[in-house]
Amino acid sequence: MKDLKNAGKFYAHYLRPYWLEFLITTILIAISTWAIVVAPTYMGRAIEELTVYVQQWANPATRAQASFTAFNHTLAIFVLLYLIDASSILISSLLLSKVSGYSTGTMRVGLFRKMQRMKVQYFDSHSDGDILSRFTSDLDNIFNAMNQALIEIFLSGAQFIGIIWMMFTQNATLAWITMASTPVAIGLSAFVMHQASVAVDRQQDDIGRLNGYINEQITGQKMLITNGLQQESVAGFQPYNNAVRKSNLRGQIWSGILNPLLMGLSLLNTAIVIFAGSWLALNGSLSQGAALALVVVFVNYAQQYYQPIVQLTSLFNMIQLAITGARRITEVREQPDEVDPKNGRTLDGLKHELVIDNVHFSYIPGKEILHGVTIHVEKGEMVALVGPTGSGKTTVMNLMNRFYDVDSGSITFDGVDVREFKLASLRQNVGIVLQDPQLFSGTIRDNIRFGDPEADQTRVEAAAKQANIHDFIVSLPDGYDTFVSDEQSVFSAGQKQLMSIARTILTDPRLLILDEATSNVDTVTEAKIQAAMDNVIQGRTSFVIAHRLKTILNADKIVVLRDGRIIEEGNHEQLLAQNGFYAELYHNQMVFE
Numbered sequence: 001m002k003d004l005k006n007a008g009k010f011y012a013h014y015l016r017p018y019w020l021e022f023l024i025t026t027i028l029i030a031i032s033t034w035a036i037v038v039a040p041t042y043m044g045r046a047i048e049e050l051t052v053y054v055q056q057w058a059n060p061a062t063r064a065q066a067s068f069t070a071f072n073h074t075l076a077i078f079v080l081l082y083l084i085d086a087s088s089i090l091i092s093s094l095l096l097s098k099v100s101g102y103s104t105g106t107m108r109v110g111l112f113r114k115m116q117r118m119k120v121q122y123f124d125s126h127s128d129g130d131i132l133s134r135f136t137s138d139l140d141n142i143f144n145a146m147n148q149a150l151i152e153i154f155l156s157g158a159q160f161i162g163i164i165w166m167m168f169t170q171n172a173t174l175a176w177i178t179m180a181s182t183p184v185a186i187g188l189s190a191f192v193m194h195q196a197s198v199a200v201d202r203q204q205d206d207i208g209r210l211n212g213y214i215n216e217q218i219t220g221q222k223m224l225i226t227n228g229l230q231q232e233s234v235a236g237f238q239p240y241n242n243a244v245r246k247s248n249l250r251g252q253i254w255s256g257i258l259n260p261l262l263m264g265l266s267l268l269n270t271a272i273v274i275f276a277g278s279w280l281a282l283n284g285s286l287s288q289g290a291a292l293a294l295v296v297v298f299v300n301y302a303q304q305y306y307q308p309i310v311q312l313t314s315l316f317n318m319i320q321l322a323i324t325g326a327r328r329i330t331e332v333r334e335q336p337d338e339v340d341p342k343n344g345r346t347l348d349g350l351k352h353e354l355v356i357d358n359v360h361f362s363y364i365p366g367k368e369i370l371h372g373v374t375i376h377v378e379k380g381e382m383v384a385l386v387g388p389t390g391s392g393k394t395t396v397m398n399l400m401n402r403f404y405d406v407d408s409g410s411i412t413f414d415g416v417d418v419r420e421f422k423l424a425s426l427r428q429n430v431g432i433v434l435q436d437p438q439l440f441s442g443t444i445r446d447n448i449r450f451g452d453p454e455a456d457q458t459r460v461e462a463a464a465k466q467a468n469i470h471d472f473i474v475s476l477p478d479g480y481d482t483f484v485s486d487e488q489s490v491f492s493a494g495q496k497q498l499m500s501i502a503r504t505i506l507t508d509p510r511l512l513i514l515d516e517a518t519s520n521v522d523t524v525t526e527a528k529i530q531a532a533m534d535n536v537i538q539g540r541t542s543f544v545i546a547h548r549l550k551t552i553l554n555a556d557k558i559v560v561l562r563d564g565r566i567i568e569e570g571n572h573e574q575l576l577a578q579n580g581f582y583a584e585l586y587h588n589q590m591v592f593e
């Protein structure tokens with residue numbers, strides 16, 4: 001019920017702008033229902049007039065008076081009524097198709113915009129496949145339901161009201177008897193629909209998880225092939241597939257039950273109407289002929305009365321999928337946005353120092369990752385963060401850029417808390433070279449000037465030269481116009497890292513965070529990356545998360561992190577002299593160099 005209420009709110013929000021289309025549709029459907037209800041009476045009248053014509057024509061005394069005019073006239077009205085009905089339905093369908101297309105388009109754009117505002121946490125805690133299925137499967141379900149079910153909802157609703165109205169104009173007692181079973185039908189439908197909705201809900205979530213798995217396996221396909229794990233991958237796929245099959249079957253069974261159940265109830269209702277009508281005919285004040293005619297009419301109504309309910313329940317699965325789709329999209333819409341302070345301050349470079357002061361942080365409440373980390377970074381310094389995998393290096397970076405906020409402690413730029421700056425201003429000042437750089441579909445030029453699309457060729461080339469990737473780019477047949485994408489790129493992993501460095505150089509950030517790539521690159525590329533890093537670091541305050549200690553020998557300060565705590569701090573020589581954890585780490589790495 002809560003889902004239904006929330007879905008109501010969701011659709012009201014997106015469909016409100018189309019109130020005029022709905023008003024026109026309501027009027028057209030009312031006209032069509034009126035036409036369809038009235039048309040049979042003209043049919044009867046036409047038959048009556050035809051009978052009169054035949055009788056007059058058969059009799060020589062009246063043959064001269066026999067005329068088709070009245071019959072033709074009635075028949076024309078009859079045909080006209082059907083034309084009105086057909087064209088009203090056609091126009092309504094077209095209008096509602098337009099509404100479905102436009103409103104799902106708005107939902108898609110809204111969802112996409114929302115994705116750009118949401119906290120990084122959402123993306124870290126949901127699989128790409130699951131996020132993608134909200135754009136594909138859920139929005140498709142919503143579109144299909146709106147495109148096909150909306151018109152049925154209108155038609156069935158109008159038909160339902162029309163039949164009730166007609167029944168009461170004929171005989172109120174029999175009308176009440178026909179409608180008496182409605183609460184049973186509603187109760188039964190509510191129960192079955194609830195069961196089905198639980199199954200359909202689960203089905204959509206299972207589809208999300210299945211997509212997540214497929215996405216992960218496609219992304220890691222090379223790893224799978226290299227390790228000969230294709231069979232294992234298929235075996236891992238089975239539980240996800242089985243879950244979808246099971247919840248799908250459960251949903252189909254429950255929603256499949258509803259239709260025959262209501263058909264049965266409709267038959268039972270018809271039998272009750274026949275029985276009650278006959279009793280009235282025998283004991284009532286009506287003549288037997290009139291009572292019999294009334295029973296026949298009400299048997300007809302009793303069958304028609306259930307038709308809109310049956311029709312709507314046959315669409316139930318589709319409607320349920322749309323309700324679930326609304327829930328899953330609402331879930332995204334209700335995610336908190338990144339917190340951008342009102343009247344936030346503008347960060348204009350770093351003048352003195354950046355201080356990470358006694359920072360505690362946990363991704364999951366109760367599971368603290370950083371336990372009181374304090375780091376001072378003076379303007380122009382290069383500070384390196386080292387430590388074993390999982391020690392919290394990337395987490396520190398996540399906090400400096402406000403991908404996440406600290407639980408306690410603070411991060412300050414010249415004494416001003418990072419949470420007081422406008423997000424855009426903060427990120428303009430903080431450039432990040434990520435561990436696993438991403439290329440976007442477009443030319444190499446567009447990829448380099450990603451952070452500043454207005455940059456001209458001179459600036460793009462200067463950045464590429466500093467990043468040591470210019471020579472490679474111009475060696476390509478199309479040079480800077482070469483089309484690349486993350487999946488189909490002409491770059492090796494190391495060259496991708498150089499591209500990412502070029503991109504960062506172009507935006508000229510005051511503070512640079514460099515999450516060094518862990519991937520193994522050949523020694524020539526490694527030397528290029530090193531030179532590019534030196535170029536980008538020069539003259540800037542920088543914070544390097546280093547995996548290869550060779551790259552940070554010149555750092556002004558090296559901070560050693562272990563299990564979320566700083567255990568050593570100093571420059572390379574000082575730390576070697578301490579002969580502690582860093583010295584051990586360094587000597588171990590040098591063995592492999």
Ligand SMILES: Nc1ncnc2c1ncn2[C@@H]1O[C@H](COP(=O)(O)OP(=O)(O)OP(=O)(O)O)[C@@H](O)[C@H]1O
Pocket residue numbers: 124125363364369387388389390391392393394395396
């Ligand atoms: N989004 C997240 N949600 C929950 N836990 C996380 C998340 N990201 C990281 N962690 C956990 O936080 C801890 C620190 O991770 P972090 O990525 O900061 O380590 P790291 O030192 O950068 O490791 P690496 O050298 O492998 O990059 C790890 O135990 C990791 O499992």
